[in-house]
Amino acid sequence: MSFRFTIGKKIGLGFGALIILTVGVFMVTNTTLNQSKQINDQINDIYNPSVAALEELKLLGYRSKLLIYTWVYSPSSTDDNPDKLRLNNLTFQDFPRIKKRLFELSEHWTKDEQFMITSVFSDFEDLWNYHNEIKSLLNSFESYNDSENKFLAEFEIGEGGRIYEKTDEIIFQLDDLIKRQKLKSNKVTEEMISSFDLLQFLVRYLGIGLVIGGILIAIFTTRTIVKPVYSLKNILLGLSKGIFPSQKLKPRNDEIGEMVEAMDTLVEGLKRTKDFAEQVGSGNFEWEYQPLSEADDLGHALIKMRDDLEVNERELENKVKERTAEVVKQKEELEQQSKRIGELYTQVTDSIRYAKRLQEAILPPPTTVKKLLPNCFILYKPKDIVSGDFYWMDEKNGKVYYSAVDCTGHGVPGAFMSIVAYNNIQTAFNDPTNSTPANILNALNKGITKSLHQKEGNTRDGMDMAICAIEKGKNYIEYAGANNALYIVRNGQILETKPNKQAIGSYNEEETKEFTNHVIEVQKEDMVYIFSDGYADQFGGAKGKKLMYKKFRQVLIENAALNTYEQQAHLNNYIENWKDKLEQVDDILVIGLRIS
Numbered sequence: 001m002s003f004r005f006t007i008g009k010k011i012g013l014g015f016g017a018l019i020i021l022t023v024g025v026f027m028v029t030n031t032t033l034n035q036s037k038q039i040n041d042q043i044n045d046i047y048n049p050s051v052a053a054l055e056e057l058k059l060l061g062y063r064s065k066l067l068i069y070t071w072v073y074s075p076s077s078t079d080d081n082p083d084k085l086r087l088n089n090l091t092f093q094d095f096p097r098i099k100k101r102l103f104e105l106s107e108h109w110t111k112d113e114q115f116m117i118t119s120v121f122s123d124f125e126d127l128w129n130y131h132n133e134i135k136s137l138l139n140s141f142e143s144y145n146d147s148e149n150k151f152l153a154e155f156e157i158g159e160g161g162r163i164y165e166k167t168d169e170i171i172f173q174l175d176d177l178i179k180r181q182k183l184k185s186n187k188v189t190e191e192m193i194s195s196f197d198l199l200q201f202l203v204r205y206l207g208i209g210l211v212i213g214g215i216l217i218a219i220f221t222t223r224t225i226v227k228p229v230y231s232l233k234n235i236l237l238g239l240s241k242g243i244f245p246s247q248k249l250k251p252r253n254d255e256i257g258e259m260v261e262a263m264d265t266l267v268e269g270l271k272r273t274k275d276f277a278e279q280v281g282s283g284n285f286e287w288e289y290q291p292l293s294e295a296d297d298l299g300h301a302l303i304k305m306r307d308d309l310e311v312n313e314r315e316l317e318n319k320v321k322e323r324t325a326e327v328v329k330q331k332e333e334l335e336q337q338s339k340r341i342g343e344l345y346t347q348v349t350d351s352i353r354y355a356k357r358l359q360e361a362i363l364p365p366p367t368t369v370k371k372l373l374p375n376c377f378i379l380y381k382p383k384d385i386v387s388g389d390f391y392w393m394d395e396k397n398g399k400v401y402y403s404a405v406d407c408t409g410h411g412v413p414g415a416f417m418s419i420v421a422y423n424n425i426q427t428a429f430n431d432p433t434n435s436t437p438a439n440i441l442n443a444l445n446k447g448i449t450k451s452l453h454q455k456e457g458n459t460r461d462g463m464d465m466a467i468c469a470i471e472k473g474k475n476y477i478e479y480a481g482a483n484n485a486l487y488i489v490r491n492g493q494i495l496e497t498k499p500n501k502q503a504i505g506s507y508n509e510e511e512t513k514e515f516t517n518h519v520i521e522v523q524k525e526d527m528v529y530i531f532s533d534g535y536a537d538q539f540g541g542a543k544g545k546k547l548m549y550k551k552f553r554q555v556l557i558e559n560a561a562l563n564t565y566e567q568q569a570h571l572n573n574y575i576e577n578w579k580d581k582l583e584q585v586d587d588i589l590v591i592g593l594r595i596s
Contacts, residue, residue: 021213029202032195039192046108047185051178053105057098057120058174064090065157065167068131072153075144091128099124116177123170130156130163176563232259362422364393372400375594377568381534381575382587386415389532389587392425401429401437403467404484404591406532408505421463421504424448437467437480438517441504445482445515448505462505466530470593477528477595479518487553488520489527489560494553526595527560527567534588535571540578547578556592564594 067087074081099121106114134156137149144150157163235245248264369378372393380391388407395401403425407417421444428434428443448462464483479486481499488495500515522528536552539545559570571590 022210032198032202039188039195043185043188043192046105047181047188050102050105050109050181051185053098053101054174054178054181057095057102058171058178060090060094060098061124061167061170061174064127064131065163068134068157068163071134071138072150072157075138075141087131091131095124095128113177113180116173120170120173120177123166123173127163127166127170130166134163228259362392362419363390369393373402373593375564375596376402377564377592379535379568379571379588379590379592381572381584381589383534383584387587388413388415388418389534389589390418390422391589391591392422394426394429396429397435399469399471401440401467401469402530402591402593403465404530404532404589405463405465406484406534406587406589407463417463420451421448424451436517437469437478438515440467441465441480441482441515445502445504445506452505462503464503464532466499468528468530468593475523476519476521479520479530480515481530482515484530484532486518486520487529487531487556488522489529489556490523492557492560494557522595524595527556528593528595529556530591532587532589534584534586535575535590537586538575538579538588539585540575540580540582544582547575564592567592 064087067083067090070081070083071087074083076084102117106117109117134153137146137153138144155161238245363380364372369376372395378391380387380389382389390405390407391403392405393400393402405418405421405425407421424444424447425440428440428447431443434440434443452462466479466481466484466486468486469478479497481497482502482504483499485499486497488497497518497520500513502513502515536547536549538547540547555571555574559567562570575588
């Protein structure tokens with residue numbers, strides 16, 4: 001026995017839905033309160049204690065710096081000087097206590113933050129070792145009379161000394177960790193406030209919502225009863241005028257449905273003649289039809305018309321079949337060609353993806369980048385699967401050389417060109433006579449021209465690039481450029497070093513000039529940028545225009561104060577928002593280095 005959805009059951013369903021809605025709202029309220037409690041526990045048990053412990057460790061770093069100064073400049077024995085006793089207590093009591101507390105708290109941190117605090121503790125151990133060296137040099141009142149020991153101790157705590165530099169490095173890392181923990185605390189606080197706002201919204205509008213919902217459900221339930229009755233009345237009035245209903249009423253499994261079924265039976269008999277005429281007119285000559293009676297002249301006339309039309313239709317069908325056979329044959333040929341094209345496309349795509357893996361193999365891995373230039377970021381966004389832009393990095397004779405290269409074209413042509421470029425860069429770099437960036441560009445210019453067999457008047461393939469060399473502990477950086485400039489952001493200003501206006505691959509013994517080797521003085525916290533033209537040439541914005549170098553320089557200035565990890569993220573987000581739904585027009589490469 002089929003289930004009958006009666007009118008009484010519909011009314012019960014309507015009010016049942018209202019009750020379920022009310023229960024659902026209360027469940028959401030309970031969930032919101034539980035989530036808020038969990039967020040509050042996170043703030044009180046993890047984030048606030050983490051910030052307090054990090055601040056205490058930071059203060060300990062400052063105190064150690066002041067107390068080691070006192071040790072050097074206050075001739076006395078350890079037992080007679082309270083500051084020296086404080087330094088020992090700080091090292092052997094305060095630091096282990098804070099370290100233990102932070103290790104417990106760091107279990108709830110991210111892997112990156114755990115790595116950072118471990119690095120900080122390691123740096124503190126190095127700092128205590130440096131302190132111990134000072135303490136061993138100046139371990140008694142008489143040792144302060146030894147000028148050599150006094151000089152060594154003063155050098156270690158002075159600017160540029162190991163204690164001075166290591167303390168500043170520790171404070172910098174702790175500031176970064178404190179900032180991260182505060183950001184997390186602010187984020188979860190905002191989530192808690194948002195959840196309470198939602199709870200307030202639910203409480204405020206619950207009464208109104210339930211009243212309105214009850215009214216709507218009552219109206220809906222009433223309309224499901226009254227509207228079908230009016231529809232049945234209108235169909236009966238239309239039939240009395242010879243007008244057939246345009247559509248059937250939906251079948252229902254209740255008392256109204258039984259009335260609809262009776263009405264359908266009545267309408268079906270009256271529509272048979274009309275439907276037969278419509279089917280014959282549309283070419284359906286197999287439609288079953290019986291005249292209403294022997295005296296039905298209209299019915300017999302319709303049958304004769306159907307027979308005549310069927311003969312004509314068959315003749316036309318034979319002609320259509322001949323044409324259709326030709327079309328089917330052509331379609332099969334096209335399908336075979338399309339299948340072959342698809343196979344070729346798959347083969348080409350697989351080859352390009354393999355070329356991508358080959359190209360990625362020439363890029364320095366992240367471990368090499370971190371080792372050679374720990375304070376740098378690389379924003380690398382190929383336009384296609386493979387790229388004409390690539391970055392290169394290597395080390396010799398105590399110098400780190402790195403470069404941003406923009407080969408002719410992008411995609412597959414650019415990728416092939418990048419392989420040629422990489423091999424020639426490595427060859428020029430390995431030549432011991434090429435010790436400066438300019439020497440490398442000069443050798444590379446000759447090598448690329450020779451590799452590509454380019455002569456005057458031929459199509460020029462090659463690359464634009466910027467190459468830098470930096471030596472640890474030096475206050476300068478060497479740079480040479482082929483159409484690609486170097487930017488330094490210092491105190492909110494851009495310092496630009498212009499390149500030679502000639503590309504790599506344009507060597508001509510009579511006309512080509514040698515590249516200029518620029519030796520540029522840098523300062524601590526300077527940001528040095530080299531790049532390809534893909535970022536500045538990207539179309540986007542409200543008017544769909546190029547970003548241009550002026551705007552690119554402004555973006556660099558606005559983000560230069562961030563750490564390199566955040567700079568990379570901000571530059572990537574900015575260019576993505578700039579181009580929006582537009583296509584990327586070229587490969588993008590930006591390398592930024594923080595001078596430390």
